Amino acid sequence: xxxxxxxxxxxxxxxxxxxxxxxxxxxxxxxxxxxxxxxxxxxxxxxxxxxxxxxxxxxxxxxxxxxxxxxxxxxxxxxxxxxxxxxxxxxxxxxxxxxxxxxxxxxxxxxxxxxxxxxxxxxxxxxxxxxxxxxxxxxxxxxxxxxxxxxxxxxxxxxxxxxxxxxxxxxxxxxxxxxxxxxxxxxxxxxxxxxxxxxxxxxxxxxxxxxxxxxxxxxxx
Amino acid sequence: xxxxxxxxxxxxxxxxxxxxxxxxxxxxxxxxxxxxxxxxxxxxxxxxxxxxxxxxxxxxxxxxxxxxxxxxxxxxxxxxxxxxxxxxxxxxxxxxxxxxxxxxxxxxxxxxxxxxxxxxxxxxxxxxxxxxxxxxxxxxxxxxxxxxxxxxxxxxxxxxxxxxxxxxxxxxxxxxxxxxxxxxxxxxxxxxxxxxxxxxxxxxxxxxxxxxxxxxxxxxxxxxxxxxxxxxxxxxxxxxxxxxxxxxxxxxxxxxxxxxxxxxxxxxxxxxxxxxxxxxxxxxxxxxxxxxxxxxxxxxxxxxxxxxxxxxxxxxxxxxxxxxxxxxxxxxxxxxxxxxxxxxxxxxxxxxxxxxxxxxxxxxxxxxxxxxxxxxxxxxxxxxxxxxxxxxxxxxxxxxxxxxxxxxxxxxxxxxxxxxxxxxxxxxxxxxxxxxxxxxxxxxxxxxxxxxxxxxxxxxxxxxxxxxxxxxxxxxxxxxxx
Numbered sequence: 169x170x171x172x173x174x175x176x177x178x179x180x181x182x183x184x185x186x187x188x189x190x191x192x193x194x195x196x197x198x199x200x201x202x203x204x205x206x207x208x209x210x211x212x213x214x215x216x217x218x219x220x221x222x223x224x225x226x227x228x229x230x231x232x233x234x235x236x237x238x239x240x241x242x243x244x245x246x247x248x249x250x251x252x253x254x255x256x257x258x259x260x261x262x263x264x265x266x267x268x269x270x271x272x273x274x275x276x277x278x279x280x281x282x283x284x285x286x287x288x289x290x291x292x293x294x295x296x297x298x299x300x301x302x303x304x305x306x307x308x309x310x311x312x313x314x315x316x317x318x319x320x321x322x323x324x325x326x327x328x329x330x331x332x333x334x335x336x337x338x339x340x341x342x343x344x345x346x347x348x349x350x351x352x353x354x355x356x357x358x359x360x361x362x363x364x365x366x367x368x369x370x371x372x373x374x375x376x377x378x379x380x381x382x383x384x385x386x387x388x389x
Numbered sequence: 390x391x392x393x394x395x396x397x398x399x400x401x402x403x404x405x406x407x408x409x410x411x412x413x414x415x416x417x418x419x420x421x422x423x424x425x426x427x428x429x430x431x432x433x434x435x436x437x438x439x440x441x442x443x444x445x446x447x448x449x450x451x452x453x454x455x456x457x458x459x460x461x462x463x464x465x466x467x468x469x470x471x472x473x474x475x476x477x478x479x480x481x482x483x484x485x486x487x488x489x490x491x492x493x494x495x496x497x498x499x500x501x502x503x504x505x506x507x508x509x510x511x512x513x514x515x516x517x518x519x520x521x522x523x524x525x526x527x528x529x530x531x532x533x534x535x536x537x538x539x540x541x542x543x544x545x546x547x548x549x550x551x552x553x554x555x556x557x558x559x560x561x562x563x564x565x566x567x568x569x570x571x572x573x574x575x576x577x578x579x580x581x582x583x584x585x586x587x588x589x590x591x592x593x594x595x596x597x598x599x600x601x602x603x604x605x606x607x608x609x610x611x612x613x614x615x616x617x618x619x620x621x622x623x624x625x626x627x628x629x630x631x632x633x634x635x636x637x638x639x640x641x642x643x644x645x646x647x648x649x650x651x652x653x654x655x656x657x658x659x660x661x662x663x664x665x666x667x668x669x670x671x672x673x674x675x676x677x678x679x680x681x682x683x684x685x686x687x688x689x690x691x692x693x694x695x696x697x698x699x700x701x702x703x704x705x706x707x708x709x710x711x712x713x714x715x716x717x718x719x720x721x722x723x724x725x726x727x728x729x730x731x732x733x734x735x736x737x738x739x740x741x742x743x744x745x746x747x748x749x750x751x752x753x754x755x756x757x758x759x760x761x762x763x764x765x766x767x768x769x770x771x772x773x774x775x776x777x778x779x780x781x782x783x784x785x786x787x788x789x790x791x792x793x794x795x796x797x798x799x800x801x802x803x804x805x806x807x808x809x810x811x812x813x814x815x816x817x818x819x820x821x822x823x824x825x826x827x828x829x830x831x832x833x834x835x836x837x838x839x840x841x842x843x844x845x846x847x848x849x850x851x852x853x854x855x856x857x858x859x860x861x862x863x864x865x866x867x868x869x870x871x
Contacts, residue, residue: 286596333560340568348516355523373539382543385624
């Protein structure tokens with residue numbers, strides 16, 4: 169595989185990552201969201217392995233395997249189990265309607281390209297063009313967390329955001345040092361257990377996972 | 390070696406306490422663990438004071454005047470909090486607010502939290518700093534929701550989500566920082582070491598670093614509780630058990646600010662402008678003003694003091710942003726005295742709300758008559774926190790104010806307005822609680838008085854006379870941050 173082809177594969181995968189991000193924005197059903205999230209993780213994992221091969225960085229293989237096991241297998245599995253246990257089927261209404269969120273998402277992509285322009289110019293890595301997409305994935309994850317009212321969707325948005333960060337690290341610098349990658353993975357794992365516990369707490373206390381009910385703590389006048 | 394003890398003890402204690410669970414001796418073991426950590430902290434400080442900055446574990450840890458004083462403060466306040474929480478949590482258990490599992494969880498997570506904070510302070514690697522900060526958040530999330538009331542769960546969820554998002558943005562900033570550093574220092578873990586970075590700041594690409602700082606500011610700024618990123622803070626600090634409120638307000642905010650300041654030094658060295666400082670001043674001033682005016686509207690006692698923490702973190706952020714030797718000295722001192730005074734206040738507030746079984750200020754009354762130590766403790770704590778002489782906060786705020794008048798005179802009226810409003814608001818709210826007759830809903834009870842007395846005494850001593858070693862220490866730290 170020569171450099172040119174590899175760079176093209178890299179861009180191709182990046183495009184698909186962005187596509188999954190938009191797919192999540194449009195998707196209302198929670199089980200489909202979990203699938204999309206797993207796909208996104210899979211694309212990232214493949215991409216990381218390719219970049220690792222391309223740049224001859226062996227520690228990227230470790231992060232690739234880590235991503236595969238954590239974000240493609242374990243987290244979707246945990247989410248799936250929770251969804252089945254808590255009998256969640258459909259997402260509740262979104263705050264902003266879906267076409268509108270897609271448009272905002274589009275604006276965010278353009279904004280990301282604008283924001284990362286100085287970094288792209290300075291970088292000599294062949295993956296540099298995907299940094300903007302990584303930032304866009306982060307921002308779309310953020311948007312998803314803001315516009316959805318369901319606890320599970322918010323968490324998926326959060327994890328998608330984390331995916332974007334991981335992607336950013338691979339495209340800007342061929343991955344963070346291994347100790348940092350491992351630490352971040354550990355934090356994600358702990359976070360997964362915490363939100364798992366949380367879903368049960370919220371469910372038993374509020375009888376549903378709609379976070380809109382959590383509005384007691386406000387400033388009184 | 391001493392670093393190993395300092396970090397190992399809380400970790401081992403966390404595991405042990407998780408294993409022991411809700412047995413009779415758990416609180417005592419918690420105290421012993423924290424005391425050992427504290428002793429190790431003092432020993433480390435002594436070594437650094439004698440021999441200057443040190444590195445350990447193959448450059449993985451780095452200790453200088455700036456982080457060692459925070460490490461001592463962290464381990465000390467954790468120890469006093471453990472002492473306070475022994476009786477406090479036992480009573481909460483009797484009142485049925487926490488169960489068996491809750492207590493096991495509480496002790497184990499408390500120690501893990503101390504470990505995370507110390508790792509944050511002592512690590513030399515900016516990436517590990519981020520990881521430890523996230524760990525500190527995660528270890529306290531379920532402590533905030535310990536009581537399982539709807540409001541507690543809501544607060545914890547907000548804390549989890551907002552801080553999680555905030556700190557993710559800080560990771561993006563760290564990635565950008567690594568991107569710039571890699572060009573100069575080469576690939577691998579060495580490029581994220583603060584000691585290496587601080588030597589080559591001049592060669593780091595300024596455009597990338599200013600972009601990185603925006604992300605770091607928003608990310609770590611969320612954890613510092615700066616307005617407008619502060620939404621989670623009053624909830625998280627008021628709904629959890631009081632010992633947790635004390636360490637969240639007194640310690641974790643400091644540590645987030647520490648991370649921000651470390652990053653600012655790098656950005657300043659690269660851009661050679663006052664860009665980063667200006668952003669910090671803006672956020673700081675806004676926090677002071679918004680928090681001061683929010684103080685006026687509070688009904689819940691712990692919520693009120695959480696807003697006061699936002700205000701004080703605003704002051705310290707503002708001062709670090711202002712820069713210069715006097716302001717930086719003031720900011721360092723402010724972090725120290727605020728941490729001591731605020732945790733002391735939370736201890737008395739915890740007692741007061743247990744005596745009345747409520748956190749609503751309207752229902753709390755006659756504290757001085759009911760229990761002089763709690764009443765006067767709260768009164769003096771508030772006098773210290775609003776910046777009355779002779780307490781230490783007066784000294785630090787005075788220094789910061791002087792530097793502001795000199796370097797940024799236009800900011801002075803806003804700063805004074807914020808301080809004035811906070812002063813009036815806190816006094817107006819606290820005065821009726823400490824004065825008056827003992828109401829019928831007040832119960833008398835035994836209180837842990839040592840932590841409060843100790844903290845207030847230290848704040849007083851620092852205000853009356855700054856010991857020579859402490860001021861020399863701060864001067865060294867000011868040099869580091871120049």
